[in-house]
Amino acid sequence: xxxxxxxxxxxxxxxxxxxxxxxxxxxxxxxxxxxxxxxxxxxxxxxxxxxxxxxxxxxxx
Numbered sequence: 688x689x690x691x692x693x694x695x696x697x698x699x700x701x702x703x704x705x706x707x708x709x710x711x712x713x714x715x716x717x718x719x720x721x722x723x724x725x726x727x728x729x730x731x732x733x734x735x736x737x738x739x740x741x742x743x744x745x746x747x748x
Contacts, residue, residue, distance in 0.1 A: 691716040691744070693723060695734040704729055708736075717744050 688709045695704035704727060710716035720736040736745035 689716070689739050691720070691736060691738055693720045693734070693736045693745075695724065695727075695729040695732045697732065703727075703732060704734070713738055713742070713744055720745050 691708045693706045708719050724730045733748045
């Protein structure tokens, strides 16, 4: 399992979410990240999901 980092922000820079996700691969992490953002109603907020190597997997501004 790899550790991925999911963060979401308000337009003023306030951090709304700062979570670590454990997943087998990038696709599984993207699914988990999208699900978590949806559950917390943060899909339309600025967010990003990065892999352990720093690869940007999800981004919305």
